[in-house]
Amino acid sequence: MKVVTVGTGMAAAEFVQRLRLEGFEGPITMVGDENYPPYSPCVIPFFLAGEPLDTVYWKGSDFYERYGVTSRLGSPVVSVDPERRLITTASGKSESYDRLFYATGAKSWYPNPEWLDTSGVFGFKTLTDMVAIDRYVLEHNVTRAVVFGGGFIGVDAALALWHRGLEITLVHRNTRVLSQMTDEDGGHFATDKLREKTGINIRLKATVDGITADHGQLTGVSFSDGGSMETTLLIIAIGVSPNSEAMTGQDKGVTVSPQMLADPTIYCAGDVAITPHLVTGKDGIYATYPNAMAQARTAARHLVQGDGEYAGSINTNVLKKHIDFPIVSAGSFSGEPVTWQQGDIWRRVYMVEGKISGYLIIGDTRMSGYIFQLYRSQKRVDMSIKTIISSPKHDGYYREMLRANMINS
Ligand SMILES: Cc1cc2nc3c(=O)[nH]c(=O)nc-3n(C[C@H](O)[C@H](O)[C@H](O)COP(=O)(O)OP(=O)(O)OC[C@H]3O[C@@H](n4cnc5c(N)ncnc54)[C@H](O)[C@@H]3O)c2cc1C
Structure with missing residues (x-):
């Protein structure tokens, strides 16, 4: 065969x-x-x-x-x-x-695919993209970039280039970055912290609506909310x-x-x-x-x-790259929210009929594996959930509790 x-x-x-x-x-x-x-x-x-x-x-x-x-x-x-x-x-x-x-x-999806014909405009999806961006940054001594798209991949792009030492402007049409993997409150918290921790210029409720070029070489971008910026590198990661x-x-x-x-x-x-x-x-x-x-x-x-069946997918998102500020989410943000926040740490679990319907954990994700297990198994945790999200212990601790059946509703 x-x-x-x-x-x-x-x-x-x-x-x-x-x-x-x-x-x-x-x-x-x-x-x-x-x-x-x-x-x-x-x-x-x-x-x-x-x-x-x-x-x-x-x-x-x-x-x-x-x-x-x-x-x-x-x-x-x-x-x-x-x-x-x-x-x-x-x-x-x-x-x-x-x-x-x-x-x-x-x-990648591009609103203006013809922009890619301009030297300095790239997608952010494949290794071919990465190798081309890397070569371009080195050859053109790029120090500043605009990333268009503040979803998971756009933020990943912004953080990677920021880590490399570039000055970054991140442009996103929503009111917060990572809008698909966060709820409104958690998304604003994450956006503010990312700004604070990296110095990345996050431009919200805006899109890149035009580019300027000189002899086929990118020289700048313009924004839908007015204004423009000189740059020789534009990354498009909007979907x-x-x-x-x-x-x-x-x-x-x-x-x-x-x-x-x-x-x-x-x-x-x-x-x-x-x-x-x-x-x-x-x-x-x-x-x-x-x-x-x-x-x-x-x-x-x-x-x-000739046997076996797929159990089903889970919509988890884990952003844990280039910076010590992890963000993890899964499920849907509907139901009764239970929130805990302290300093840079923010945790919210959504509950429906005593079970976790979704969660968002920012800044300290030590127990996220355990929360994931509770979500996946749809175990009732009404009585213990507040203690769980306010008590920053490692997954191993909770795994033991789960094994000993010490978590109950
Ligand atoms: C920048 C980035 C960061 C990511 N980070 C994470 C993360 O942290 N955690 C996470 O869970 N997921 C992450 N993902 C998503 C994850 O990479 C994908 O879910 C995973 O790669 C899916 O595997 P796949 O084989 O379906 O697709 P891919 O790994 O993308 O493979 C698709 C393959 O198909 C080939 N191909 C496409 N079209 C054709 C064609 N017409 N003919 C022949 N070959 C073709 C491509 O060249 C490639 O080899 C990330 C994705 C990107 C782009």
Whole structure:
């Protein structure tokens, strides 16, 4: 049986590694549009912040050789033909498969894609982006940058470049940064603290609505709330859409069965897959690394052993990079809020019928693993939740309590 993956990213690498660990000995081909061994997008900002390039190859830079994989790199796949079991790349080459693993992730979305033709304007999604930004910063001796987009990836970009020593302006259309992973109060708290701790100029309720260039080289940007700024580097990180066109003809994601099957011979996983939420059951794209890993393992197990089902995804967000000020959230911010705040630490848990429906923890996330377990298990914690969030102990302490069944409602 010949297995082909479309994508060489986190889900595809995990899938291939699991196939081999489960004893699959057949031929495997990985087809990817970039030219690198599998890397972790989660850590590529560290490369920009100064870490060696090698650290991004999270399963080793010799992955293809080690797992006996034929790689076809620099080959974007443009169509999948399930009837003929054939994929076709942009250059017109075809590859047949018995089983396909489709894990193409997501791509950056640009309001003005033509801006990318200007030297100094970049996306912030792939290793190709990071290598280009790194080279550009060095070659042009860049000391100041504008980051457009204050979501998870935009803040990651701003912090990585700030860590590298650049003066940063972060532009975000909402009233607070990280608006999708925070509630109103926590988001304002996080925004104020990030400003205070980094000196990053955070410009809210604004967008970048124009750029200026000289001979194709960026010279500045203008803002929707008036004013402009000279800069030779603009990072655009305002959103992503799933790379599902080759499968469905649209960029809305791919629906999968509990076995991660989109078709009897096609598995699909990661940031392109539509899966149910573990707690709420709501279908969606839950684009995080742990979900991608669990989905890839489910698919590999099913392919080799013919059993296993995906339990469901969780919408966790963990921002813990470049600065000692972590922010963690999960679930939905609805229900009765229980809040604790002291100095730089802010914790809020939302309760519905005595169970955690969502949480946001800022500044000291020591017990976030434990809160996550309580959320995931939907255990009743009405009586103890106030003590838990006001008592900054390590996860290990709570794990022991959980094992001894000492937490109750
Ligand atoms: C900057 C950044 C920071 C992040 N930080 C975190 C974090 O801290 N924690 C967390 O949980 N998640 C984080 N994420 C999200 C996480 O990286 C993804 O959830 C995870 O990589 C999903 O795995 P995937 O395999 O679906 O996608 P990817 O790892 O993105 O892999 C997709 C692969 O498909 C390839 N591809 C795309 N289109 C085609 C095509 N048409 N033909 C062939 N190949 C194609 C790509 O080149 C790539 O190899 C971050 C993402 C980014 C961009």
